[in-house]
Amino acid sequence: MQEKVSSIRAEKVSVEFPGVKALSNVDFFLETGEIRAVVGANGAGKSTLMKVFAGVNVGYTGQLYVDEQPVEIRSPLSAKKHGIEIVYQEVDMALFPDATVTENIMMNKMLSGMQGKITVNWKQFNEEAQTLLDELSIPISAKAKVGALSLAQKQMVLIAKSVRIGCRFLVLDEPTAPLSVSETEDLFNIVRNMMKKYDMSIVFITHRLQEVLQICNTVTVMRNGEIVTTIPVTPELTQKHIVDLMLGRSFEENFPKAEQHPGEIQFEVNDIADMEGKVNGVSLYVRKGEIIGIAGLVGAGKTELCKLIFGALKRSRGTIKLNGKSLKIKIPQHSVENRIGMVPEERRKEGVMVDEPVYFNLSAASLLRFCNRIRFVKKKAEMQNAVTFIQNLGIKTPSEKQYVRYLSGGNQQKVVIGKWLSADCDVYIFDEPTKGIDVGAKREIFTLIQDIAKAGKSVIYATCETTEILTITDRVYVMYDGRVTKELVTSETNESEIMFYSTGTGGN
Numbered sequence: 106m107q108e109k110v111s112s113i114r115a116e117k118v119s120v121e122f123p124g125v126k127a128l129s130n131v132d133f134f135l136e137t138g139e140i141r142a143v144v145g146a147n148g149a150g151k152s153t154l155m156k157v158f159a160g161v162n163v164g165y166t167g168q169l170y171v172d173e174q175p176v177e178i179r180s181p182l183s184a185k186k187h188g189i190e191i192v193y194q195e196v197d198m199a200l201f202p203d204a205t206v207t208e209n210i211m212m213n214k215m216l217s218g219m220q221g222k223i224t225v226n227w228k229q230f231n232e233e234a235q236t237l238l239d240e241l242s243i244p245i246s247a248k249a250k251v252g253a254l255s256l257a258q259k260q261m262v263l264i265a266k267s268v269r270i271g272c273r274f275l276v277l278d279e280p281t282a283p284l285s286v287s288e289t290e291d292l293f294n295i296v297r298n299m300m301k302k303y304d305m306s307i308v309f310i311t312h313r314l315q316e317v318l319q320i321c322n323t324v325t326v327m328r329n330g331e332i333v334t335t336i337p338v339t340p341e342l343t344q345k346h347i348v349d350l351m352l353g354r355s356f357e358e359n360f361p362k363a364e365q366h367p368g369e370i371q372f373e374v375n376d377i378a379d380m381e382g383k384v385n386g387v388s389l390y391v392r393k394g395e396i397i398g399i400a401g402l403v404g405a406g407k408t409e410l411c412k413l414i415f416g417a418l419k420r421s422r423g424t425i426k427l428n429g430k431s432l433k434i435k436i437p438q439h440s441v442e443n444r445i446g447m448v449p450e451e452r453r454k455e456g457v458m459v460d461e462p463v464y465f466n467l468s469a470a471s472l473l474r475f476c477n478r479i480r481f482v483k484k485k486a487e488m489q490n491a492v493t494f495i496q497n498l499g500i501k502t503p504s505e506k507q508y509v510r511y512l513s514g515g516n517q518q519k520v521v522i523g524k525w526l527s528a529d530c531d532v533y534i535f536d537e538p539t540k541g542i543d544v545g546a547k548r549e550i551f552t553l554i555q556d557i558a559k560a561g562k563s564v565i566y567a568t569c570e571t572t573e574i575l576t577i578t579d580r581v582y583v584m585y586d587g588r589v590t591k592e593l594v595t596s597e598t599n600e601s602e603i604m605f606y607s608t609g610t611g612g613n
């Protein structure tokens with residue numbers, strides 16, 4: 106077990122990558138007993154700063170302190186020694202799926218305790234792990250296989266593991282982005298509990314500002330690699346104030362929804378279902394120039410529905426029609442050939458080529474447009490397209506030639522969105538397009554989606570954010586448990602009606 110550290114500090118810390126000043130002269134101080142939010146636009150430097158403390162950005166300049174003693178943190182191991190841990194969004198990467206919760210939590214102890222011994226006292230280990238889970242109010246059995254847990258539960262296992270190894274400063278980088286409302290509540294309870302019981306400090310990076318007000322004691326606002334301010338979260342603090350600090354200007358919250366005049370039906374889905382019963386007989390249609398919403402809670406089947414329509418999931422029944430013509434969509438390629446595009450939810454895994462440059466990703470869905478007759482890619486047009494989308498979406502990158510791997514999380518998302526926006530499709534499917542995207546960029550994305558609709562395209566917009574459904578769509582299909590429970594006209598409905606049907610209360 107490491108020393109009981111009670112404060113960490115950065116003084117004039119800078120991080121530079123080729124062509125990017127990711128952090129400039131940042132001063133940051135954090136004591137245990139606090140839940141600290143770190144907010145800022147995509148690319149502001151939130152993850153970079155926390156990765157300095159976590160020993161991942163080893164090339165930083167400036168001085169770090171632990172308990173006011175100068176230290177060097179040049180490896181994850183040295184961060185751990187000072188009690189600093191980071192949990193990334195890709196929790197899967199940090200766990201062994203085939204091992205049990207106990208094995209994952211107790212890994213370090215097992216390894217160190219094995220010296221000279223050949224057996225492990227499983228009973229004792231299981232008990233110890235279970236006690237820890239109970240203390241943290243984590244409702245998981247220590248004997249469960251990690252691979253069988255939900256994403257939210259996996260996060261909890263990682264949190265328990267960090268407590269187990271004596272973590273004092275736990276960084277959670279956008280932990281709630283993939284969680285449902287109730288999972289988020291559970292996470293917050295655990296975090297609060299943990300902070301008090303173990304006198305820790307939690308750094309909480311998020312784009313959902315309402316969560317900042319809900320759970321954090323203080324909030325650090327970052328902009329362009331600098332810290333703008335750190336302020337206490339008081340009842341008077343508003344989301345708007347935080348946004349204004351983030352963007353450095355006053356932000357107009359209300360999005361002006363353009364009036365749409367949808368034409369005839371362009372796209373139709375009839376009674377489709379997947380092989381596993383995640384989508385169970387969904388029918389919908391979209392007119393030309395119309396934006397339809399797919400509402401519903403996390404797990405309602407929205408993502409599966411999108412994938413099913415796009416051909417990324419196998420259909421067990423149902424038909425898909427574009428302009429009255431039946432389509433045989435078996436794989437995504439068929440959709441693309443029929444000018445149907447999709448921005449998937451799991452963008453890093455499914456939507457983006459991280460080892461390719463930004464310009465290449467931005468034209469990947471529309472390469473034919475940039476080819477001349479003998480199919481040489483017209484570089485100039487391709488670059489011009491990239492520059493346009495980098496501007497329109499505010500993608501933060503030193504150049505269109507930067508590899509996507511080096512963009513911040515949110516900027517990678519924007520690249521995928523740009524890829525499909527430039528593809529000139531007839532039907533666009535967006536699955537949680539604003540996940541991990543900052544408020545300013547969200548607005549840009551809404552504008553671009555609205556422009557697509559204005560040009561007579563059909564848009565399917567799936568999200569669990571009811572406010573987004575109300576902001577951008579014309580009509581809504583509410584899903585619950587793989588079915589559509591209600592179809593609503595957006596201008597005639599409200600948040601509570603959508604919630605009502607999302608919980609399956611009022612099924613047809």
Ligand SMILES: Nc1ncnc2c1ncn2[C@@H]1O[C@H](COP(=O)(O)OP(=O)(O)OP(=O)(O)O)[C@@H](O)[C@H]1O
Nearest residue numbers: 122127147148149150151152153511512513514515
């Ligand atoms: N390994 C890297 N190589 C090059 N540039 C990088 C690298 N890591 C981060 N950057 C750049 O540093 C800047 C800050 O990125 P960072 O990931 O800290 O942003 P963030 O505030 O976490 O944004 P988001 O909300 O999108 O996650 C960005 O411009 C990003 O492109």
Ligand SMILES: [Mg+2]
Nearest residue numbers: 151152513514
């Ligand atoms: Mg980040």
